Amino acid sequence: MKICRFQPVVLQAPESRASGETRPDPLSKPTPLFGIVEGGTVREALGDFAIGWKPGARTWTLPEIKFLPPSVPSKIVCVGRNYRDHASEMGNDVPPEPLIFLKPPSAIIAPEEPIVMPAISKRVDYEGEIAVIIARKCFRLGQNDDVAPYIAGYTCLNDVTARDLQKSDGQWTRGKGFDTFCPFGPVMETELDVKSATVETFLNGVKKQSGRGTEMLFSVDVIIRWISQVMTLLPGDVIATGTPAGVGPVQPGDVVEVVVSGVATLRNPVIEQGS
Ligand code: ZN
Numbered sequence: 001m002k003i004c005r006f007q008p009v010v011l012q013a014p015e016s017r018a019s020g021e022t023r024p025d026p027l028s029k030p031t032p033l034f035g036i037v038e039g040g041t042v043r044e045a046l047g048d049f050a051i052g053w054k055p056g057a058r059t060w061t062l063p064e065i066k067f068l069p070p071s072v073p074s075k076i077v078c079v080g081r082n083y084r085d086h087a088s089e090m091g092n093d094v095p096p097e098p099l100i101f102l103k104p105p106s107a108i109i110a111p112e113e114p115i116v117m118p119a120i121s122k123r124v125d126y127e128g129e130i131a132v133i134i135a136r137k138c139f140r141l142g143q144n145d146d147v148a149p150y151i152a153g154y155t156c157l158n159d160v161t162a163r164d165l166q167k168s169d170g171q172w173t174r175g176k177g178f179d180t181f182c183p184f185g186p187v188m189e190t191e192l193d194v195k196s197a198t199v200e201t202f203l204n205g206v207k208k209q210s211g212r213g214t215e216m217l218f219s220v221d222v223i224i225r226w227i228s229q230v231m232t233l234l235p236g237d238v239i240a241t242g243t244p245a246g247v248g249p250v251q252p253g254d255v256v257e258v259v260v261s262g263v264a265t266l267r268n269p270v271i272e273q274g275s
Contacts, residue, residue, distance in 0.1 A: 071236035082242025121162035127243035128201030153188035211244025
């Protein structure tokens with residue numbers, strides 16, 4: 001099931017428009033809703049990350065909605081160097097244990113919103129990744145605990161990185177943390193078999209990255225158990241599982257697409273600061 005979070009851009013309910021009724025909406029910014037994407041329509045979804053989702057009554061067509069990131073995480077936990085080929089292209093050995101870092105929630109943008117290249121960076125890279133959305137509160141899972149009940153679903157994420165600042169700082173908060181550096185969405189697939197999934201990144205339509213879930217050095221299960229030894233994961237939290245080889249720079253005017261098979265395409269244009 002593909003779950004999205006969205007805002008209707010047509011403010012009247014579809015039924016009232018069909019009956020010719022005009023009903024001004026008092027809210028200029030409607031409250032985000034959750035939906036189930038079914039082909040070209042979105043049906044209201046009732047539920048939450050922990051209990052799951054069931055269809056509601058209202059539906060919208062895709063032009064009537066704006067996709068938002070599918071969750072509002074308290075944190076985005078990322079795994080560095082989780083694909084051997086990417087570790088070696090950056091001149092690094094593979095880590096003996098998962099290497100984790102954080103992106104701030106202020107870096108989140110929606111699908112189609114622009115990634116803004118900061119003026120103080122000379123090199124901003126895309127990093128296409130498979131991301132996990134957490135279903136329920138999770139802390140200190142045991143080695144034999146089943147991780148599946150803690151996974152709400154999977155989505156596409158672009159771990160945008162100011163590569164020059166990441167290198168010069170020696171730690172990654174600034175290089176990974178700029179506003180707009182964490183697009184994710186547009187949907188969360190609840191049923192994905194992540195081991196057989198692929199993640200591909202396209203820059204202006206040209207394929208630049210391609211990786212498979214089976215190539216991850218640390219599997220999603222291992223990563224979730226590992227992170228849960230450190231911090232409490234909360235419903236809606238996002239874990240980015242690392243990027244395969246082929247990272248590279250973006251320029252103003254570029255369009256980056258991250259495609260996770262069986263999930264969706266996450267598309268964002270790139271602009272420069274001040275434009
Ligand atoms: Zn990354």
